[in-house]
Amino acid sequence: MRKSLTALAALATAALAIPVADACTRILYSGAENAFYVGRSMDWAEETGTDLWAFPPEMKRDGGVGEGSITWTSKYSSIGAGFYNVATVDGMNDAGLTGNVLYLAESSYGDAKASGKPLLSIGGWLQYALDNYATVQEAVDALSKEPFALVAPVLPNGAAAAGHLALADKTGDSAIFEYIDGKLTIHHSKKYTVMTNSPVFEQQLAISTYWDTVGGSNFLPGTSRAADRFARMSWMLNAVPAEKDEATAMAEVLSLMRSISVPLGIQDPKLPNIASTRWRTAADINAKRYFFDNVHTPSVFWVDLDKLDLKAGSSALKLDLQGTPYLSGEVSKDFKPAEPFKFLAPKS
Structure with a gap:
């Protein structure tokens, strides 16, 4: 037992040295009555140049990387947050499937063109899931067959596009998708309710096991590093009551996300895994209600997916969010028709 705890402690310490380009956190909260x-x-x-986008069903799509791109027609409508308006990194569809893409430095997608499979920009990874699947199980069954190969071009700011994907649905099911050394790994269980950044998810679970032995009411790691946030949020999420x-x-969900956020203006060029929180989202899966919390504005606003045409x-x-407009309440009426953004593509 002592050896195993020592190994876990060493893993937790080693994780502190892993550089990450951002410091996002995702949680799946279980309220009362399912x-x-x-x-x-x-x-x-x-700043991420984020706008909110809503897409209809039966929309024709392609993988966004030119010749060899996968094509599909969306089955579901969806709402999501654009990242530099070249990627969907957060959102939900009208079946209740909800997804989040977080940065993962260890991601490696392999040689997409050599795979012989249809190609999909990483900017369209989450959108593909929202367009095609109603449940986590459905997504796991389909994506485990690897119907496409991911292409990860450089982001507009010059950083590598590298991330892992979390999905949840209205049954409380959850799955984490990661590409490590060119291979897809899927972690599928209702118990996977927290995800941060590095290290890979399997190691995050091991780190959390170590801190469970310490006991969150006695001591929790307090830095903004991904491994510490994973341990801290895992304890807090289990500590709060299930509200009806x-x-x-x-x-409660928004308070949890604020508790794990990094104050605006705190940056450390020597520690790229510590970055200011730019925005927060919260999805009420059952009500199909999507909340957005921009740190530059004083109020939270939301969108009822059923109220969008x-x-x-x-x-x-x-919904144009450039210039950080002050919005509050339900804002479906403020969405305007627009040409969909193009997924992140390799530079020609």
Whole structure:
């Protein structure tokens, strides 16, 4: 037992040295009576140029990387957050499937062109899932067959595009998808309720096991590093009560995300895994209600997916958030028709 704890402690210490380009956190909160909520923070070294986008069903798509791109027609409508408006990194569809892409420095997608498979930009990874699947089980079954190869071009800011994907649904099911050394690994269980960045998810679980032996009421690691945030949030998520009232449950989710956030203006060029929180989201899966919390504005706003005019054949809709407009309450009326953004593509 002592040897195993020593090994876990060594793993926890080693994880502190892993550099990461951002410091996001994702949680899956279980309310009372089988109500589920997903919270997420976006921590990044600069503003992410994020707008909110809503897409209709029966929308024709392609993988965004030119010749050899995979093609599909969306089955579900969805709402999501654009990242530099070249990637969907957060969102939910009208079936309740909710997804979040977080940075993972260890990601390695292999030689996409040599795979012989249709190609998909990493910017469209989450959107592909939201467009095609209603449940986590459905997504796991389909994506485990690897119907495409991911292409990860450089981001507009020059950073490597590298991430892992978390999915949750209205049953409380959860799955984490990672590509390590060119191979897809899927962690699928309702117990996988927290995800941060490095190290890879399997090692995050081991680190959490170590801190469980310490006991969160006695001591928890306090830095903004990914491994510490994973341990801290795992304890806090289990410590808070399962609320029945929707408004109270959502307040609890947002309070958890704020508790793990990095204050605006705190940056360390020598520690790229510490980056300011830019925005937070929270998804009420059962109500199909999507909350957005921009750190530059004083209030939270939300979108009821059912209030958007997203029928087959309708145009994509955009909520322009450039200039950080002050929004509050339900804002579906503020979405305007817009040409969908193009997924991140290799530079020609």
